[in-house]
Amino acid sequence: MLTRDFLSLTGRSLLTHKLRSFLTMLGISVGIAAVIILTSIGEGLHKFILSEFTQFGTTLVGINPGKTDTMGMSMGVFGTERPLSIEDAQAMKRLSFVKSVVGLIQGNAEVEGNNRTRRTTVYGTGTEFPDVFSMPVQRGQFLPSDNPFQPRALAVLGSKVKQELFGNDNPVGQRIRIGGDRYRVVGVMASKGQVLGFDLDDTVYIPLARGLEMFNREGLMEIDVLYHEGTREDTVVEGIKRLLTARHGREDFTITTQQQMMDVLGNILDIITFAVAAIGAISLLVGAIGIITIMTISVSERTAEIGLIRALGARHGQVMMLFLGEAVVLSALGGCVGLVFGIGLGQFLTLVIPALPVHTPWSYVVIAEISAALIGLVAGVLPARRAARLDPVEALRNE
Amino acid sequence: MIKLEQIHRDFQVGDQTVHALDDINLEITQGEYLSVMGPSGSGKSTLLNLIGMLDHATSGIYTLNGQNVTQMDEHQEAETRNRHIGFVFQAFHLIPRLTAAENIELPLVLAGMSPAERYQRVEQALKAMNLIERAHHKPDQLSGGQRQRVAIARATITEPAVLLADEPTGNLDQKSGQDVIDTLETLNKKGITLIVVTHDHHLGDRSHRSLKMVDGRIVSDRSHVQAET
Ligand SMILES: Nc1ncnc2c1ncn2[C@@H]1O[C@H](COP(=O)(O)OP(=O)(O)O)[C@@H](O)[C@H]1O
Numbered sequence: 001m002l003t004r005d006f007l008s009l010t011g012r013s014l015l016t017h018k019l020r021s022f023l024t025m026l027g028i029s030v031g032i033a034a035v036i037i038l039t040s041i042g043e044g045l046h047k048f049i050l051s052e053f054t055q056f057g058t059t060l061v062g063i064n065p066g067k068t069d070t071m072g073m074s075m076g077v078f079g080t081e082r083p084l085s086i087e088d089a090q091a092m093k094r095l096s097f098v099k100s101v102v103g104l105i106q107g108n109a110e111v112e113g114n115n116r117t118r119r120t121t122v123y124g125t126g127t128e129f130p131d132v133f134s135m136p137v138q139r140g141q142f143l144p145s146d147n148p149f150q151p152r153a154l155a156v157l158g159s160k161v162k163q164e165l166f167g168n169d170n171p172v173g174q175r176i177r178i179g180g181d182r183y184r185v186v187g188v189m190a191s192k193g194q195v196l197g198f199d200l201d202d203t204v205y206i207p208l209a210r211g212l213e214m215f216n217r218e219g220l221m222e223i224d225v226l227y228h229e230g231t232r233e234d235t236v237v238e239g240i241k242r243l244l245t246a247r248h249g250r251e252d253f254t255i256t257t258q259q260q261m262m263d264v265l266g267n268i269l270d271i272i273t274f275a276v277a278a279i280g281a282i283s284l285l286v287g288a289i290g291i292i293t294i295m296t297i298s299v300s301e302r303t304a305e306i307g308l309i310r311a312l313g314a315r316h317g318q319v320m321m322l323f324l325g326e327a328v329v330l331s332a333l334g335g336c337v338g339l340v341f342g343i344g345l346g347q348f349l350t351l352v353i354p355a356l357p358v359h360t361p362w363s364y365v366v367i368a369e370i371s372a373a374l375i376g377l378v379a380g381v382l383p384a385r386r387a388a389r390l391d392p393v394e395a396l397r398n399e
Numbered sequence: 400m401i402k403l404e405q406i407h408r409d410f411q412v413g414d415q416t417v418h419a420l421d422d423i424n425l426e427i428t429q430g431e432y433l434s435v436m437g438p439s440g441s442g443k444s445t446l447l448n449l450i451g452m453l454d455h456a457t458s459g460i461y462t463l464n465g466q467n468v469t470q471m472d473e474h475q476e477a478e479t480r481n482r483h484i485g486f487v488f489q490a491f492h493l494i495p496r497l498t499a500a501e502n503i504e505l506p507l508v509l510a511g512m513s514p515a516e517r518y519q520r521v522e523q524a525l526k527a528m529n530l531i532e533r534a535h536h537k538p539d540q541l542s543g544g545q546r547q548r549v550a551i552a553r554a555t556i557t558e559p560a561v562l563l564a565d566e567p568t569g570n571l572d573q574k575s576g577q578d579v580i581d582t583l584e585t586l587n588k589k590g591i592t593l594i595v596v597t598h599d600h601h602l603g604d605r606s607h608r609s610l611k612m613v614d615g616r617i618v619s620d621r622s623h624v625q626a627e628t
């Protein structure tokens with residue numbers, strides 16, 4: 001049989017029952033639309049979260065105390081580990097590939113100023129913080145490069161804290177109290193907004209050594225290193241590892257590169273997208289059952305016709321193909337309609353809720369359409385086989 | 400051209416065996432006009448289906464054009480049915496969503512013939528069956544006689560050697576029935592081997608040879624050459 005005749009016969013028989021074909025198609029459309037919209041949101045979220053992370057730059061390496069194995073378990077519980085110290089951070093500055101280094105300690109404290117009080121996140125950090133995290137100062141300056149072990153009591157306010165305490169007044173030069181100690185404000189950070197639900201503006205920055213004292217900590221929570229672009233990541237990791245191991249006597253710290261973080265995050269996000277696609281796939285399953293049902297009905301209705309075309313010289317295979325063809329055309333068309341719906345809905349959502357990231361990669365569109373056709377093929381197999389195996393004499397008697 | 404030797408066709412119904420064909424021996428030569436008569440359930444349709452290779456003998460040998468049909472595979476059987484055998488049924492068996500012309504060309508479509516070639520043949524067949532004006536009508540817009548003529552055109556479009564008609568006038572009034580018989584006989588005169596199952600004694604008398612079947616056996620096989628004009 002010629003392909004065009006095959007398609008024409010298939011089309012004719014689907015068009016005979018327009019409503020029925022349409023509804024069956026719709027089943028698949030809904031499924032494909034669900035898969036597309038859900039994966040688009042998953043993928044959009046993926047892109048969104050990754051871009052939130054990369055805004056700090058990709059030449060960033062974090063060092064945390066304690067050795068974490070691949071399972072994410074901290075080995076620190078079992079042995080003694082030396083805390084990361086201000087000296088460690090100072091030492092790293094001398095590595096050739098290092099652009100800037102900054103130590104970090106974080107805690108919460110009450111901030112008092114202009115007769116107002118606010119409980120906020122306090123970071124103990126160094127003068128290179130704005131450089132490392134690409135967070136510019138809006139007014140005044142960041143913490144100056146004092147003697148790291150005996151810094152002056154200076155503070156920089158996050159934009160929200162500044163707004164809460166001083167409103168529109170200029171706080172630079174004002175005196176405030178942080179955790180009961182007196183500080184002088186030297187600058188205000190530019191607003192950074194929220195990153196993954198964490199308000200970066202509701203913060204106050206004080207010198208590292210003072211932070212350690214305030215929160216009564218022995219060591220830093222983290223050292224962040226910004227390296228020169230063009231340096232290989234493993235060179236950076238190796239260099240830091242060699243230096244710190246020499247200083248600590250063993251490897252009792254963990255180095256996390258931006259790339260590793262992105263990979264881990266990417267994997268998690270892929271799993272989320274996949275899970276969400278699986279939920280959409282359930283509605284596809286329902287669509288597939290619709291196709292099986294309709295094709296089974298169609299085969300019983302057309303039993304005599306099957307007997308006839310066998311009498312006219314159709315082979316088993318041709319009968320099978322004709323019915324499979326109908327199932328595949330139904331599901332492939334349903335898939336197309338579903339794609340249009342899904343993508344359209346995605347566009348609509350972006351218009352209505354701009355905050356909701358929606359992204360439909362072309363590969364998903366192609367995969368969804370291929371899946372739709374495959375579903376038709378699989379769903380059509382049983383009814384088509386039934387048709388092909390009918391005894392022609394029996395079939396012809398059926399009228 | 401058709402040779403049946405010790406053909407049996409048994410059906411198992413529950414724990415009973417029905418002998419639909421019981422030791423049939425029959426030879427039919429090219430161009431014959433054969434009628435098959437007999438009471439209902441005597442095995443006429445079973446015989447026709449077997450000759451048309453829609454059904455298979457339980458035992459015995461069936462030779463068609465010197466070829467042992469019993470040994471053909473599914474592919475060869477389908478091709479033989481397509482090229483060498485035409486079926487006409489009491490119930491017409493036209494596909495309702497296709498036009499008369501499309502129904503007629505169906506065997507050619509299944510065989511993979513090109514549309515241009517098909518068109519010529521179908522036009523000819525429509526002309527021969529006096530159906531030109533009906534070419535684009537659906538079966539439900541045709542009279543019984545017209546439907547059966549479409550079915551005959553379809554059965555003969557591949558120019559088969561044998562035309563098998565199972566009670567072709569069973570669903571038709573007197574006049575349409577006569578029309579259909581005339582059409583079939585014209586085809587026979589042009590050389591096709593015609594085998595007609597019928598209840599109509601008048602038709603039985605017009606054929607050149609008539610078989611009578613009872614309980615799966617051929618009880619009489621008469622030739623009446625005198626009917627030939
Ligand atoms: N598929 C079948 N299963 C069981 N019995 C059958 C089947 N087909 C035909 N028969 C039996 O075979 C006999 C001959 O049937 P058939 O050839 O249709 O008779 P006719 O066409 O002469 O009326 C009948 O007794 C019928 O009941």
Ligand SMILES: [Mg+2]
Nearest residue numbers: 443444445565
């Ligand atoms: Mg019968």
